Amino acid sequence: METNITAPPHGGGQPLLHQKGAETQTFGTLKQLPIGLGHDTRMxxxxRLNRVLADTQILYSLYKKHxxxxxxxxxxSLHLMLDKHAEAQLAIVDALAERIQSLGGVAVGDPRHVVELTSIPRPPDGVEPVPVMLSRLLDAHERILIDARDAAARLSGEGxxxxxDLLVSDVIRTGEAQVWFLAEHLVDTPLVHG
Structure with a gap:
């Protein structure tokens, strides 16, 4: 038996470019998932996670800039350390976004939207002295740590x-360790004694 194969419409393997469509889920809404948490708790x-996610995306960008x-x-040593810290923050960004999605929400992803949600002040576009850049990173960490601690306590209370656990195990523990490493670079200790 012979099968008659005809060419598909639109010229075969040609990608269908410039597609448009309506959003399938708007930001700030939830889809129902059977995970044993109520709508209000998940919302x-x-x-809370999107706020931490926005701030963490900004912190990642600050690490790369500095x-x-x-x-x-x-x-x-600072060049290498800041890159290592940035990689750890990028992993946290992914974990936060995936947690939001697993709750049925929509993770903030577009940088222009992130800027609307972040609490971290924008740095100057140019270069600052090294201690100022390190202090800027410490301030961003502190803002995230305060928010993450509050969110973790409240979310635990909500069940x-x-x-x-994500906030404590990833955001807080990683942030605290990175703060320690950054702060030690601001101790006024001479490289050599004369």
Whole structure:
């Protein structure tokens, strides 16, 4: 038996470009998922996690910016450390976004939307002295840590242990360790004694 194969419409393997369509889920809404958490708990969790996510995306960007703009005698070690910290923050960004999605929400992803949600002030576009850049990172961390601690406590009280655990295990523990490493670079200790 022979099968008659005809060419598909639109010229075969040609990609269908410039497609448009309506949003299938708007930001700030939930789809129902059978995960054992009520609508209000999941809605609150998504709101809190999206705030932490927006701030963490900004922190990641600050780490990359300062990684590129390091100067001075400690350039090499700071350049490497800031890049390592940025990689850890990027992993947290992914974990937060996936948690929001697993709750049925929509994770903030567009940088222009992130700017609308973040609490971290915008730095100057140019280069700042190294201690100022490090202080800027410490301030961003502190803002995230305060918010993450509050969110973890409230979400745990609501029965969302998964979100609380993510905030404590990833956001808070990683942030605290990174703050320690950054702050030690601001101790006024000479490189050599004369």
């Amino acid at each position: 609150y969790a998504c709101q 990684h590129w703009l390091m100067r001075g005698a400690t350039f090499y 969302d242990e998964g979100s609380a």
